[in-house]
Amino acid sequence: xxxxxxxxxxxxxxxxxxxxxxxxxxxxxxxxxxxxxxxxxxxxxxxxxxxxxxxxxxxxxxxxxxxxxxxxxxxxxxxxxxxxxxxxxxxxxxxxxxxxxxxxxxxxxxxxxxxxxxxxxxxxxxxxxxxxxxxxxxxxxxxxxxxxxxxxxxxxxxxxxxxxxxxxxxxxxxxxxxxxxxxxxxxxxxxxxxxxxxxxxxxxxxxxx
Amino acid sequence: xxxxxxxxxxxxxxxxxxxxxxxxxxxxxxxxxxxxxxxxxxxxxxxxxxxxxxxxxxxxxxxxxxxxxxxxxxxxxxxxxxxxxxxxxxxxxxxxxxxxxxxxxxxxxxxxxxxxxxxxxxxxxxxxxxxxxxxxxxxxxxxxxxxxxxxxxxxxxxxxxxxxxxxxxxxxxxxxxxxxxxxxxxxxxxxxxxxxxx
Numbered sequence: 261x262x263x264x265x266x267x268x269x270x271x272x273x274x275x276x277x278x279x280x281x282x283x284x285x286x287x288x289x290x291x292x293x294x295x296x297x298x299x300x301x302x303x304x305x306x307x308x309x310x311x312x313x314x315x316x317x318x319x320x321x322x323x324x325x326x327x328x329x330x331x332x333x334x335x336x337x338x339x340x341x342x343x344x345x346x347x348x349x350x351x352x353x354x355x356x357x358x359x360x361x362x363x364x365x366x367x368x369x370x371x372x373x374x375x376x377x378x379x380x381x382x383x384x385x386x387x388x389x390x391x392x393x394x395x396x397x398x399x400x401x402x403x404x405x406x407x408x409x410x411x412x413x414x415x416x417x418x419x420x421x422x423x424x425x426x427x428x429x430x431x432x433x434x435x436x437x438x439x440x441x442x443x444x445x446x447x448x449x450x451x452x453x454x455x456x457x458x459x460x461x462x463x464x465x466x467x468x469x
Numbered sequence: 470x471x472x473x474x475x476x477x478x479x480x481x482x483x484x485x486x487x488x489x490x491x492x493x494x495x496x497x498x499x500x501x502x503x504x505x506x507x508x509x510x511x512x513x514x515x516x517x518x519x520x521x522x523x524x525x526x527x528x529x530x531x532x533x534x535x536x537x538x539x540x541x542x543x544x545x546x547x548x549x550x551x552x553x554x555x556x557x558x559x560x561x562x563x564x565x566x567x568x569x570x571x572x573x574x575x576x577x578x579x580x581x582x583x584x585x586x587x588x589x590x591x592x593x594x595x596x597x598x599x600x601x602x603x604x605x606x607x608x609x610x611x612x613x614x615x616x617x618x619x620x621x622x623x624x625x626x627x628x629x630x631x632x633x634x635x636x637x638x639x640x641x642x643x644x645x646x647x648x649x650x651x652x653x654x655x656x657x658x659x660x661x662x663x664x665x666x667x
Contacts, residue, residue, distance in 0.1 A: 267662075268659075269662075271608050272654045272655070272657035272658035272661060273658070276615055276619070276654035276657065278615075279616045280650050283616065283619040303643065307643075311651075323608055323609060323612050326588070327609060327612060330581055330584045330585065330609075331474065331576025331577075331581060332581065332613065332616070333473055334616065339537070340473055340576065341473055341573045342572035342573065342575050343570065343572040346569055346572045347568075348541065348565060401501075401565060403553075404548065404561075405552065408551075408552045412548055426639065426640050426643075429640070430640065430644055430647070437644065438647070440655065441647075441651045
């Protein structure tokens with residue numbers, strides 16, 4: 261089986277997560293102080309990786325960014341178009357793809373969702389990975405020294421830490437509220453049986469017997 | 470349909486999407502190599518109005534684009550002034566603004582449908598490596614139609630919470646919003662399967 265094959269369920273989920281990140285940017289952003297607006301959108305990026313897993317999560321970010329590049333105003337504050345990819349925050353946008361992939365890889369590393377791996381994955385993929393792509397690009401675009409740019413980006417660290425905590429809590433709650441979401445290969449023949457495993461938030465990779 | 474497209478009949482409107490994207494990309498790349506000096510700041514400041522004039526877009530459109538970038542400009546200039554000389558700070562800020570404005574011209578003058586077609590054509594050769602350009606195009610179109618649906622579901626969740634007197638709270642909003650969104654995803658998946666997509 262080609263692992264890059266997308267079935268209808270994959271397509272629907274990838275589309276919906278790209279749209280979730282877009283929708284989280286709609287309230288106008290929670291604050292627009294800084295070159296890089298602080299929004300709930302990165303929360304959506306973290307959730308996409310944690311729920312969809314590494315490559316579907318990353319793909320949903322690719323889809324979102326492709327639509328932004330095509331000119332849909334899907335970034336917070338109604339930003340969109342290729343302009344977003346030449347501005348100072350361009351690197352952070354590419355960081356979303358890497359971030360979602362790393363989050364998905366760590367959170368989905370084991371057969372079941374665990375609390376500590378969820379927190380670790382979202383923390384590592386949500387902050388260092390995104391910053392590691394975002395800061396050098398910002399420094400390159402604005403021609404500021406790397407250190408000065410890194411210093412400037414520290415402004416966003418407290419907000420991002422709050423988002424990491426929030427995303428981890430939401431992921432763990434979601435695993436209980438809607439366990440079907442975490443199935444990486446859902447088959448049409450399993451109509452979500454209410455097993456004990458699901459009640460405890462276990463992510464069933466293989467259909468539960 | 471949410472879009473940034475501005476109808477018009479200018480030179481850029483009449484160009485095919487692919488070659489227009491290429492031309493603008495070259496212009497943006499050329500701009501990014503400008504040095505950080507006064508004359509470069511002048512060149513950068515002149516390029517965007519020139520581009521918008523060629524596209525036949527009014528001063529109002531250009532002004533709205535600049536206005537949308539006001540915070541980015543203020544902070545970029547402010548931080549630059551802290552760390553580098555005024556000459557470099559002005560040139561860098563002017564260059565960043567000009568590249569963003571110029572890159573925006575593509576979506577201001579091209580319909581999304583035309584861009585999607587161009588993307589599908591661009592991806593066509595990847596079919597050789599097992600990628601499916603039509604599926605990629607379908608994925609993009611489905612996402613475009615899903616965004617307004619989720620925006621509506623989201624405001625529904627918010628209204629229900631407001632009606633119950635719950636305070637506006639991001640954490641309290643996101644979980645029910647995710648659950649209704651994922652339910653929508655499952656219905657969408659079933660609908661696609663029912664229409665023969667596997």
